Amino acid sequence: MxxxxxxxxxxxxxxxxxxxxxxxxxxxxLTAVETVATFDADGRVLAEDLVSALQVPPNDNSSMDGYAVRVADVTETGVVLRVSQRIAAGHAAQPLEPGTCARIFTGAPMPEGADAVVMQEDTVEVGGDIHAVHIQAVPEAGQWVRRAGEDVTRGAVVLARGQRLAPSGLGLAASLGRARLSVKVxxxxxxxxxxxxxxxxxxxxxxxxxxxxxxxxxxxxxxxxxxxxxxxxxxxxxxxxxxxxxxxxxxxxxxxxxxxxxxxxxxxxxxxxxxxxxxxxxxxxxxxxxxxxxxxxxxxxxxxxxxxxxxxxxxxxxxxxxxxxxxxxxxxxxxxxxxxxxxQGVPVDGVHALPPPVKLPAHFSVARADKRREFLRVRRNAAGGLDLFPNQSSGVLTSAVWGDGLVDNPAGTTIARGDLVSYLSFSDLLA
The missing domain is CATH 3.40.980.10 (MoaB/Mog-like domain)
Structure with missing residues (x-):
């Protein structure tokens, strides 16, 4: 038998x-593409590199409200300079006369000859027929000046094909004059x-x-x-x-x-x-x-x-x-x-498919190891650690609402209170 x-x-x-x-x-x-308004491209994936046809900013400009000066004219505090012109954003500037300053506003182009900006909090106006200011701080060359092209240079790829567009990317595309974008379907x-x-x-x-x-x-x-x-x-x-x-x-x-x-x-x-x-x-x-x-x-x-x-x-x-x-x-x-x-054309591989985890201390323990890789619903606490939802059943959806992320716990691994564990936030996984 x-x-x-x-x-x-x-x-x-x-x-x-x-x-x-x-x-x-x-x-x-997917290979098909379509062209959409930049206003409507949030979350879409670029189908082509976005190359800048200009530099941003287009010229040197002020990053502060204040006075454009020649550093050589302000070697000590208390210098009085006549205000020779007023420059607002979107208006052209005249070359700066030696021994004078220019009233300037944030985003306005720097006048030729000026090499620094003194913010208005470091000045005091002088009365009289000739408008002038006391300069109460000695500036350094380049102070409060945004250089032409410091954000984007002409010919640079500012957004790469395969990039998923976020609101900041839409603003960057608009700053280059792009009203429409080619995206994957x-x-x-x-x-x-x-x-x-x-x-x-x-x-x-x-x-x-x-x-x-x-x-x-x-x-x-x-x-x-x-x-x-x-x-x-x-x-x-x-x-x-x-x-x-x-x-x-x-x-x-x-x-x-x-x-x-x-x-x-x-x-x-x-x-x-x-x-x-x-x-x-x-x-x-x-x-x-x-x-x-x-x-x-x-x-x-x-x-x-x-x-x-x-x-x-x-x-x-x-x-x-x-x-x-x-x-x-x-x-x-x-x-x-x-x-x-x-x-949708975003470059993804198996190694980098998930966002990198953050190592955080477990303010809980798991005494029994599971034979499978386990994803535990957790929430960050005020002490900088992670709390564990008490019921880890796969049918308890409240755990995903209560929690703000997952602990990626390797198979066969127990967790003692205080152990550093790998935390994946829902915000990163939903980004």
């Missing part, structure tokens, strides 16, 4: 770093949730909810996160837990989008239809990652129908997030965010 055979050992979970490198290796930046993302237990807020009052029903919170924060990432979002709602409905939703979404993002249905239960449906319509290339929360993360692709236009030969990307809200939130920040950045 043969001894019973042992079942094959389960393959080890892929590490987050390996999954990140694999995921980013499968995405190419927005990724088109189809978003839907799965689960017969899901109910939309407003459809059923809390007291009328059926046993086992829950409100669909994931749909709200995922849609908001996608908009923050500069995506065009098609919200396909809630798909019933049926294979036919799941297949239909995936087919419809693939034809007109660059990415399908789902929440729920990627685990191993009999009612989890996303995974087999993606495999039927394309391929599932990543599934289950050694991280907590977020193990059921999945990546694959879905074939497009033949009549889907120029992109028909290119499969549509698919990312499946876990159904538990914290798992969905964390995997979006850690994996979907860098994926979307690269899709």
């Amino acid at each position: 043969n001894a019973p055979q042992k079942s094959a050992a389960r393959a080890p979970l892929m590490s987050l770093d390996a999954a990140m490198a694999d995921l980013l290796g499968r995405v190419e930046a 927005r990724p088109r993302v189809a978003l839907f949730s799965t689960g017969d237990e899901l109910v939309m807020p407003g459809e059923v009052a809390p007291e009328a909810m059926k046993p086992g029903a829950i409100y669909n919170s994931n749909r709200f924060f995922l849609r908001a996160l996608l908009h923050r990432m500069g995506c065009e979002v098609s919200d396909l709602g809630i798909v019933p837990d049926r294979r036919e409905a799941t297949l239909a939703a995936l087919k419809t979404a693939a034809d007109h989008h660059d990415l399908i993002l789902t929440s729920g249905g990627v685990s191993v239960g009999e009612e989890d239809h996303i995974k087999p449906s993606v495999q039927q319509l394309g391929s599932l290339d990543l599934w289950q990652i050694g991280m907590k929360p977020g193990k059921p993360f999945a990546y694959g692709s879905v074939r497009r129908d033949a009549g889907a236009g120029p992109a028909a030969s290119t499969p549509c990307h698919f990312i499946g997030l876990p159904g538990n809200p914290v798992s969905s939130f964390v995997t979006f920040l850690l994996l979907v965010r860098p994926f979307l950045l690269k899709l």
Whole structure:
């Protein structure tokens, strides 16, 4: 009689770093570009280098309200200089007469011959027919003078292709006279949730909810996160837990989008239809990652129908997030965010996909090490350390609202109070 055979050992979970490198290796930046008004370019990704056709500032100018002088005329305090001209911003200056000064205002061009500005707080006006001032501080050459081109030189690349524009970048582009900018098109993302237990807020009052029903919170924060990432979002709602409905939703979404993002249905239960449906319509290339929360993360692709236009030969990307809200939130920040950045043309690789962590002391302890790399919801405190949310369950969304970041804790690692840990702020992960 043969001894019973042992079942094959389960393959080890892929590490987050390996999954990140694999995921980013499968995405190419969208090639289409469009031109938009600089006013409307916040968060968009530049499709070309922005080269300055001028220097900023265009000429030497004053950084203070005061008096433009020749340093050689003010060798000691108490010198009295006649005011020979008044220069406001946007007006031309005349050469400065020796032995005189010019009343000057912030941003006004420096007159030829002047080499410093004495701020008005260091002067006292002298009355009489000839307007003059006492200079009460000896200036140094270049004092309170902004040099021509000290901000931007002509021909310099001031904003690089692939840079995601922030409000400061829009101001810089405007300072160079750019009213319109060439940017990458927005990724088109189809978003839907799965689960017969899901109910939309407003459809059923809390007291009328059926046993086992829950409100669909994931749909709200995922849609908001996608908009923050500069995506065009098609919200396909809630798909019933049926294979036919799941297949239909995936087919419809693939034809007109660059990415399908789902929440729920990627685990191993009999009612989890996303995974087999993606495999039927394309391929599932990543599934289950050694991280907590977020193990059921999945990546694959879905074939497009033949009549889907120029992109028909290119499969549509698919990312499946876990159904538990914290798992969905964390995997979006850690994996979907860098994926979307690269899709828009931002240079991203697996090594630099996440912002650099900050080392901060833990004002808590974790006595039991987890076998997976764990992301703990924490909050900075007034003492400069980190407090831990008491309930780290992947279904407790209040932890993400209470917290301001995550502790990236390596697998198999305990934390003692006072240990320095790696902190990733939500503000950096959402930037």
